[in-house]
Amino acid sequence: MIQFRNGFYADVRVEDRCRAVISYKAGTxxxxxxxxxxxxxxxxxxxxxxxYASVTDVGHLQKTLxxxxxxxxxxxxxxxxxxxxxxxxxxxVLLSFEDHPVRNVPLSEKQALLLGYLPVLTxxxxxxxxxxxxxxxxxxxxxxxxxxxxxxxxxxTCGLSFNFSMAEGEKKFQGFxxxxxxxxxxxxxxxxxxxxxxxxxxxxxxNSVPVEAGQYPVVLSxxxxxxxxxxxxxxxxxxxxxxxxxxxxxEWQIGxxxxxxxxxxxxxxxxxxxxxxxxxxxxxxxxxxYLIKNGVLAGRLHSAMTAAALDEELTGNARxxxxxxxxxxxxxxxxxxxxxxxFDELIAPIKKGYFIKTINHGSGMSTFTIAPSVAxxxxxxxxxxxxxxxxxxxxxxxxxxxxxxxxxxxxxxSFVTGGCGKxxxxxxxxxxGGPYVRVSSMNVQ
Amino acid sequence: xxxxxxKETLHTITLNITAGKIDSFREVEKTTGTVRVxxxxxxxxxxxxGEPDEDELTEQAKEALSFxxxxxxxxxxxxxxxxxxxxxxxxxxxxxxxMRAFLExxxxxxxxxxxxxxxxxxxxxxxxxxxxxxxxxxxxxHLSIELLAQNRGSGxxxxxxxxxxxxxxxPDEVLAYFREQYDAFYVPADIEPGRWPVVTEPGNLFGTFxxxxxxxxxxxxxxxxxxxxxxxxFHEKLTFCDDMDPGTSFETCFxxxxxxxxxxxxxVLVENGVLTGLLTTKKxxxxxxxxxxxxxxxxxxxxxxxxxHSFWLEETARTLKELVPGKAVYVIIASGGDMTPDGHxxxxxxxxxxxxxxxxVGRLPEIxxxxxxxxxxxxxxxxxxxxxxxxxxxxxxxxxxVKKAGGGSNV
Numbered sequence: 001m002i003q004f005r006n007g008f009y010a011d012v013r014v015e016d017r018c019r020a021v022i023s024y025k026a027g028t029x030x031x032x033x034x035x036x037x038x039x040x041x042x043x044x045x046x047x048x049x050x051x052y053a054s055v056t057d058v059g060h061l062q063k064t065l066x067x068x069x070x071x072x073x074x075x076x077x078x079x080x081x082x083x084x085x086x087x088x089x090x091x092x093v094l095l096s097f098e099d100h101p102v103r104n105v106p107l108s109e110k111q112a113l114l115l116g117y118l119p120v121l122t123x124x125x126x127x128x129x130x131x132x133x134x135x136x137x138x139x140x141x142x143x144x145x146x147x148x149x150x151x152x153x154x155x156x157t158c159g160l161s162f163n164f165s166m167a168e169g170e171k172k173f174q175g176f177x178x179x180x181x182x183x184x185x186x187x188x189x190x191x192x193x194x195x196x197x198x199x200x201x202x203x204x205x206x207n208s209v210p211v212e213a214g215q216y217p218v219v220l221s222x223x224x225x226x227x228x229x230x231x232x233x234x235x236x237x238x239x240x241x242x243x244x245x246x247x248x249x250x251e252w253q254i255g256x257x258x259x260x261x262x263x264x265x266x267x268x269x270x271x272x273x274x275x276x277x278x279x280x281x282x283x284x285x286x287x288x289x290y291l292i293k294n295g296v297l298a299g300r301l302h303s304a305m306t307a308a309a310l311d312e313e314l315t316g317n318a319r320x321x322x323x324x325x326x327x328x329x330x331x332x333x334x335x336x337x338x339x340x341x342x343f344d345e346l347i348a349p350i351k352k353g354y355f356i357k358t359i360n361h362g363s364g365m366s367t368f369t370i371a372p373s374v375a376x377x378x379x380x381x382x383x384x385x386x387x388x389x390x391x392x393x394x395x396x397x398x399x400x401x402x403x404x405x406x407x408x409x410x411x412x413x414s415f416v417t418g419g420c421g422k423x424x425x426x427x428x429x430x431x432x433g434g435p436y437v438r439v440s441s442m443n444v445q
Numbered sequence: 446x447x448x449x450x451x452k453e454t455l456h457t458i459t460l461n462i463t464a465g466k467i468d469s470f471r472e473v474e475k476t477t478g479t480v481r482v483x484x485x486x487x488x489x490x491x492x493x494x495g496e497p498d499e500d501e502l503t504e505q506a507k508e509a510l511s512f513x514x515x516x517x518x519x520x521x522x523x524x525x526x527x528x529x530x531x532x533x534x535x536x537x538x539x540x541x542x543x544m545r546a547f548l549e550x551x552x553x554x555x556x557x558x559x560x561x562x563x564x565x566x567x568x569x570x571x572x573x574x575x576x577x578x579x580x581x582x583x584x585x586x587h588l589s590i591e592l593l594a595q596n597r598g599s600g601x602x603x604x605x606x607x608x609x610x611x612x613x614x615x616p617d618e619v620l621a622y623f624r625e626q627y628d629a630f631y632v633p634a635d636i637e638p639g640r641w642p643v644v645t646e647p648g649n650l651f652g653t654f655x656x657x658x659x660x661x662x663x664x665x666x667x668x669x670x671x672x673x674x675x676x677x678x679f680h681e682k683l684t685f686c687d688d689m690d691p692g693t694s695f696e697t698c699f700x701x702x703x704x705x706x707x708x709x710x711x712x713v714l715v716e717n718g719v720l721t722g723l724l725t726t727k728k729x730x731x732x733x734x735x736x737x738x739x740x741x742x743x744x745x746x747x748x749x750x751x752x753x754h755s756f757w758l759e760e761t762a763r764t765l766k767e768l769v770p771g772k773a774v775y776v777i778i779a780s781g782g783d784m785t786p787d788g789h790x791x792x793x794x795x796x797x798x799x800x801x802x803x804x805x806v807g808r809l810p811e812i813x814x815x816x817x818x819x820x821x822x823x824x825x826x827x828x829x830x831x832x833x834x835x836x837x838x839x840x841x842x843x844x845x846x847v848k849k850a851g852g853g854s855n856v
Contacts, residue, residue: 021747025661031748032512037494050461050469056494071470129665165667172667172786174656210785241602244464244559244595251600305468324473326461360783366601367811367850369781369793390783390791393813393850423562423591424459443850445791445815 039323159416217353226432259400275333275431336434339406405438488516492746523578583698634807688757761828766803788818
């Protein structure tokens, strides 16, 4: 039992994390491991400085906490501190995956699942180096604070990830397909999806032509649109970037027009998937937040520190990538809300443009960049030849204003590899997605 | 049965900076242990967080042999080598007052900017021994100042980076280096579109190209250099290595995850334009008949895989002025670049300075740069300077097509 002291704010986050990784390359077992890590991150705040420690010896948390107390200065008014006053005091047990814990599935069963899919990768002779991976993560968290918060909750993802080098003569392509889920049994029976993905990418390698660089209308798939929302605007909504410069709050006034009137971007940690964060790492309960609603700046993402500094409400976005780090403002699941078109209606008015179906990566500051993987021409309102595009770029705000069409259906994606990077904390699992999004003009290279 | 044991300790002290002031202190000491055993052509691995018990891990690794993961047993033979670079840079107890004073001076000399992010003091020690009598011990430490700079009123998340890393902290030297960038940031500059020397840290360019030097892709025929091992395919001046010398590369140790060492602690990928190496592990080396490269990496409980630590290009000029006399583009932030399957590379440049005669003179508007893989490492490769802009850093220069961001014709 942790003994918290008066005159300080303190919290303790304990994570019991299990991970399994199985990997085959060219039909040979490369890796098979199951890891369990028990770690804790402790914070003490005295109203002036935060003191942090990370430990693997969770049997002696009190000793570490007492060490942090010794470094800090007692503050009898700590409960009146604007940061401390914002902390929620939730008490809850929310175990969403107790009836189907992936940590209890035998490693041999996970291996058999993966082995069943490997033959699909080599059906086309152009695949020269197939790599298949099974990955899962199951975490149980316990968060306690000196204010009385006491929360236990869990997190779970599992998935299959396939990379396949393809070569035919001088033509080369790095193929990729992934399936993420929150239940192990959801990973069964996806052979046809995998087969279709390999076939499409082989055809892309054989038939794609270099793009004619220039400004064109572009249609983004839910994957590309989700990454665009995450990179172009999600990071700008992380309000820790606003603390250093007081003028930022004027520049980013709620209510300001920042995009097309059909554009709404939402953020919510309660959505199952890789961005599932029912309570953040300060014990704040997840809630749906609009970043942009109908083209207008509607909100931003907060930790207690940033909410206090900007005098706004908590949003449930204080996250740490693991118990080696303190929570900072991060996204959970970020997505563009749907519109009123179907896909054919979306591309119908485009005389010449491009459809970005899958991407390698994306990033964004004032200018965003997306590196497409598979892309197609749009010609006279129809999909045409596959095209090689190294990057699409644009000014974030110009592009947000140039969104002029959205499909009705929204697809949210979960991945089990990669993740979001922010300074020292990389590969944080996040969810993202959206509808198919039409932008009237983007720079295509 | 043969065996390897690895213990790694990472001790980091981190200060978080918000609005130019320290708002948190974090101290983390993390130890991991690894045992790998080899028997009948298979590998068994066990690892732990915290102080390792070698006997216990050995038993667990033996159990893991039952997974049947094929891996050749090619342990390197007896050698004893200890390289310790662990003398104190700043006592932990003095880190906060030292950095408070530094940040105060930085704020005074750069009043139009707001600073945030991290200052890290990092100590790392790695020990390796195996059943063939090999014992290697390497340690290194450095201080890194990694500041995001917001131009007050710009509305941007950040406008540029101020970065410095070293083993000896001289605040005057670091402040002078930051001041040069600060002054140039507020001088608007321009450059005609066209082909210009582009100067950048090697990782900004070579990071994207590195996948084509991976042995697996090479053998699969999916690398742009497939079939060219031993051939002169790049510029005569290009010698390109992985820097595993803890004396010159921070946070690396002189041996890889399989206990391999290299001549001068720098395994070579390209020597004088000739492709001489590919990124391999002992397993891929044996499978494909390629040389062992010696830069493998591994999670503490996992099978070794491909790794790369730090870019090192052979010095071709003593000064930036000698390397790029006249005008050049000095790229600070180029996030999001990529290459098409046939080798066309393009990257947006979010922050760049105009350089003239080796000195930065002003800030350029957002641009994009492009070129092709074989040209950038071939006829368009201009060379590399060392210890510039600060000790143990490198800058490399290539000719690239420079355009205004957004694809227009004017910068």
